[in-house]
Amino acid sequence: MTPPDCQIKAGESETVEFVQRLENLESVSKHVVAFLNSGGGTIFVGVDDDGKIIGVPDAEDVAKRLYSDLQKAISPKALFSVTTEPQEDKQLVVIEVPGGKDTPFVSDGTLYLRKGKHSVKATGDDLQQLLQERSVEVERWERRGSPALTLKELDQEEIHRTVQEAAERNRFQFRKAEEAEAVLTDLGMWSRGMLTQAADVCFGQKPALRNPQVRVRAYAFESDKAGDFLDQDDISGPIATVIERANVFIRRNSPLAAKFLPESLKRKNVPAYPEYAIREGLVNALAHRDYAAFSSGATVTLYSDRVEIWNSGRLPKGWKADKLRHNHPSLPPNPDIAHVLFIRSFMERIGRGTQKILEACDAAGLRRATWAVDDDGITLTIYNQPADESPQHRLLERQRLLIESLKPGDTIAPAEYVKRFAEGVGERQARRDLSDLEATDLLRREGKGKATVYVRTQRAWKP
Numbered sequence: 001m002t003p004p005d006c007q008i009k010a011g012e013s014e015t016v017e018f019v020q021r022l023e024n025l026e027s028v029s030k031h032v033v034a035f036l037n038s039g040g041g042t043i044f045v046g047v048d049d050d051g052k053i054i055g056v057p058d059a060e061d062v063a064k065r066l067y068s069d070l071q072k073a074i075s076p077k078a079l080f081s082v083t084t085e086p087q088e089d090k091q092l093v094v095i096e097v098p099g100g101k102d103t104p105f106v107s108d109g110t111l112y113l114r115k116g117k118h119s120v121k122a123t124g125d126d127l128q129q130l131l132q133e134r135s136v137e138v139e140r141w142e143r144r145g146s147p148a149l150t151l152k153e154l155d156q157e158e159i160h161r162t163v164q165e166a167a168e169r170n171r172f173q174f175r176k177a178e179e180a181e182a183v184l185t186d187l188g189m190w191s192r193g194m195l196t197q198a199a200d201v202c203f204g205q206k207p208a209l210r211n212p213q214v215r216v217r218a219y220a221f222e223s224d225k226a227g228d229f230l231d232q233d234d235i236s237g238p239i240a241t242v243i244e245r246a247n248v249f250i251r252r253n254s255p256l257a258a259k260f261l262p263e264s265l266k267r268k269n270v271p272a273y274p275e276y277a278i279r280e281g282l283v284n285a286l287a288h289r290d291y292a293a294f295s296s297g298a299t300v301t302l303y304s305d306r307v308e309i310w311n312s313g314r315l316p317k318g319w320k321a322d323k324l325r326h327n328h329p330s331l332p333p334n335p336d337i338a339h340v341l342f343i344r345s346f347m348e349r350i351g352r353g354t355q356k357i358l359e360a361c362d363a364a365g366l367r368r369a370t371w372a373v374d375d376d377g378i379t380l381t382i383y384n385q386p387a388d389e390s391p392q393h394r395l396l397e398r399q400r401l402l403i404e405s406l407k408p409g410d411t412i413a414p415a416e417y418v419k420r421f422a423e424g425v426g427e428r429q430a431r432r433d434l435s436d437l438e439a440t441d442l443l444r445r446e447g448k449g450k451a452t453v454y455v456r457t458q459r460a461w462k463p
Contacts (some may be wrong), residue, residue, distance in 0.1 A: 004044070004085050004087060004092070004094065005087070006458075007042060007044070008044060008047060008051050008053070008087070009051065011051055012049070012117045013117060014038075014041070014114055014116060014117070015035070015039075015040065015041035015042065015114075016041060016042055016043075016044070017031045017035075017041065017042070017043045017044070017117075017119065018043075018044050018047040018048060018049055018051065019031070019043060019044070019045045019046075019047070020046070020047065020048045020049070020054055021045075021046075021054070021056075022045060022056075022062065022066070025066075025069050025070070025073055026107070026108070028043060028045065028066065028070070028095065029069075029070055029073050029074060029107040029108070030107055030110070030112045030119050031043050031095075031112075031114075031119045032070055032074060032078075032080060032095060032097050032107070033074060033105045033106060033107040033110075033111070033112045033119075034112040034113055034114040034119035034120070035097035035099070035114055035119075036074075036078050036080070036097055036098075036099070036100035036103070036105040037100065037103050037104055037105055037111070037112065037113050037114070037122075037130065038099070038113050038114035038115075039099040039114075039331070040097055040098045040099035040330050040331060040351065041097055041114065042094065042095070042096050042097070042351070043094070043095040043097070044092055044093075044094055045062075045066075045092060045093035045094070045095070046059070046090065046091070046092040046093060047092065053087050053088045053090055053092070054090070055087075055088075055090030055091055055092065056084075056090075056091055056092060056093050059084040059091035059092065059093055060084055060091075062093055063082045063083060063084050063093045064082075064170055066082050066093065066095075067081075067082035067170060067171075068170055068173070070082070070095075071172070071173060072173070073107050073108050074105060074106070074107050075105065075106055076102050076105065077172075077186065077188070077339075078097075078100055078102075078105055079098055079100075079332065079335050079338055079339045079342060079350065080095060080096060080097045080098065080350055081095070081096045081342065081347075081348070081349050081350040081351075082094070082095050083096075083348070083349060096330065096349055096350040096351045096352065097330075097350070097351075098330035098331060098332050098335070098338075098350050098351060099330070099331045100335070101140065101332075101335050102188075102335075103130050103133075103134055104122070104127060104130045104131070104134075111126070111127060111130075113126055140333070140334070141197055141291050141292040141334075142196060142197050142198035142201070142291065142334045142336050142337055143188070143191065143196055143197070143198065143336065144196060144197050145191065145192060145194035145195070145196060145197075146194065146195050146196060146197050146199065146200050146210060147194065148210055149194075149195045149199065149200050149204065149210065150195070151180060151181065151195070153204060153205055153206070154180070154195075154199065154203040154204060154205065155203050155204070155205050155237075155238050156180065158202070158203050158238045158240060158241075159180050159183060159184075159203055161240075161344070162183070162202075162203075162340060162343055162344060163177045163183055165343060165344055165345065166343045169343075169345060171342065171343045171345075172186075172339075172343050174186050184199055184203075187199075187202075187336060187339065187340065188336045188339075189202070189203075189336060196336070197211065197291065198334065198336040198337050198340075200214075201214055201239055201291065201337055202238060202239050202240075202336075202337060202340045203238050204237075204238065205237065205238070206236070206237070207236060207237070207238075208236040211291070211294075212294060213291060213293065213294050213295070213296045213297050213312075214236060214242075214291065215234055215235060215236045215297065215298075216234075216235040216236070216242055216246055216286070216297075216298045216299070216300060217232075217233075217234055217235070217297065217298075217299050217300070218231075218232060218233040218234075218235060218246060218249045218250075218299070218300040218301075218302075219231070219232050219299070219300070219301050219302070220232070220249070220253035220301075220302040221301070221302065221303050221304075222304065223303065223304055230253065231249070231252070231253050233245070233249050235249070239286055239337065239340070239341065240341075240344055240346065242286065243279070243282050243283060243286065243346060246282050246300050247278060247279060247282060249300065250273070250278055250300060250302060250307055251271065253302045254271060254272045254273055254302065254307070254384070255272045255304075255384065272384035273307060273364075273366075273382055273384055274360035274361060274363070274364045274366070274382075275360075276356065276357070276360040277357045277360040277361055277364075277369060277382050278307070278382065279346070280353045280356060280357050280360075281309045281357060281369075281380045281382060282300075282309060283341055283346045283347055283353070284311075284353050284354070284380070285298050285309050285310070285311035285313075285378075285380070286298060286311070286337075286341075287332060287334060287337055287338045287341055287347070288311065288313040288332065288333055288334070288378075289311035289312050289313045289334075289377075290311075290312045290313050290314060290333070290377070291334065293312070295312075296312035296377075297311075297312055298310065298311040298312070299311075305383060305384060305385055306381050306382060306383045306384065306385075307381070307382050307384075308379055308380070308381050309379070309380045309381075309382070310376075310377055310378070310379045310380075311377050311378055312376065312377040313333065313377055313378050314333075314377075314378075315373055315378065316331050320373070320445070321370075321371040321372055321373045321378075322438060322444060322445060324354040324371045325354065325355070325358060325371070325441055328351070328354075330350050330351030354371070357369050357380075357382070361382070361383075365386055366382075366383055366384065366385065366386060367383040367385045367386070368383075368440075368441060369381060369382045369383070370439055395436070395437075395440075396433065398421045398422045398425070398433065399421075399433055399436065399437055401421050402417060402420075402421045402437070403437065403442055403443075403456070403461050404461070405420075405421075406456035407456060408456050408457065408458050409455065409456060410455070410456045411446075411453045411454065411455050411456070412453065412454050412456075413452070413453050413454075414430060414431065414434060414452060414454075417430060417433070417434060417454075418430050434454055437454070438454070440459070441457055441459040442456070442457060442459050442461060443455065443456060443457065444457050
């Protein structure tokens with residue numbers, strides 16, 4: 001099942017809302033505001049309360065008009081996406097809302113929160129709590145002023161492209177599109193008479209002069225182990241330029257894969273990596289990285305069989321790498337930077353980037369991408385190996401027997417795995433066995449410590 005299928009079948013929740021039809025703007029805007037104020041969520045328009053697909057006539061036009069109307073109704077300006085999604089031969093309008101950083105948000109002057117399965121008007125106590133929480137938050141790095149940065153040191157062409165693409169794609173409405181200072185103010189990048197760090201990241205001609213950590217370092221090695229490198233680059237500049245240059249670096253150091261077209265015997269050379277997966281991986285790394293420390297950064301490393309994209313970001317508290325492979329709310333740590341990337345169409349959807357990377361790998365017939373998290377940051381690995389060379393085909397006999405014994409939704413504890421399938425295997429090796437199965441997306445870990453269990457996912461088993 002695709003992620004929207006799973007969300008709809010699971011029903012309404014703290015993070016999912018169904019709207020059968022657009023009776024008026026408030027029927028949707030209150031849910032958008034509630035999710036912005038409550039950690040994020042997804043709204044499916046064209047689905048009734050029981051999860052039945054009703055569909056939305058002229059969904060593309062509805063989505064464009066709805067996005068424009070929501071931008072006008074919600075204050076302060078917020079990051080969210082409104083797109084269409086095919087389901088059961090019908091079209092839905094899907095609104096993906098990240099948790100907002102600039103709470104409280106209101107719709108036409110009214111504040112809403114998400115409580116259980118409902119979006120409700122906030123009470124006075126709710127408002128006071130939101131304001132107290134915001135008052136104790138440390139100002140995020142991207143909103144801090146950059147005293148040494150002036151308008152002359154910004155790339156005016158990048159600002160113009162942002163304004164132009166916002167108008168062409170209906171992704172933002174600037175009050176005074178011809179004035180750079182007004183544009184930056186609308187983007188939250190001009191505050192207290194000073195340009196912000198986000199303005200430097202997004203539009204600075206040479207941001208590394210003020211913040212060396214914004215560089216992206218790229219390396220290409222001949223084998224699957226780091227040795228003498230074939231190519232390297234030190235990339236900086238406006239964030240859109242950095243993404244494009246990093247993408248070019250990956251392409252020029254990647255092998256071509258040969259495919260035979262079904263309608264002929266001719267061979268077609270195609271890129272070793274899915275274009276979408278690479279682009280989305282770079283965007284995620286730069287949008288979610290931790291910019292605050294001089295020791296932070298982002299690195300692209302190519303080996304013969306894979307590309308690794310590392311950034312110094314952190315997952316939200318309580319999250320594990322496995323969560324990135326499944327539906328999850330979006331909590332961008334740098335929403336101002338992410339907003340510019342969304343306006344420029346580097347981000348097409350809000351909150352489903354990691355799942356779309358997996359879908360791109362599946363469509364290309366490649367081994368699924370993986371994420372690893374440690375104290376230093378997050379590493380995305382995208383493989384150029386065919387799917388039949390994936391970890392599923394290198395499983396040990398005891399791992400195969402376990403998977404063949406479970407149906408989707410079944411659970412097994414580590415001790416039970418050892419008793420039934422891995423007798424005589426050490427505890428450490430047994431944990432590694434289960435972690436390997438988790439990496440293939442055949443199992444999902446739940447719980448902590450002695451309460452840990454592994455759940456069989458919907459992922460197909462191909463022996």
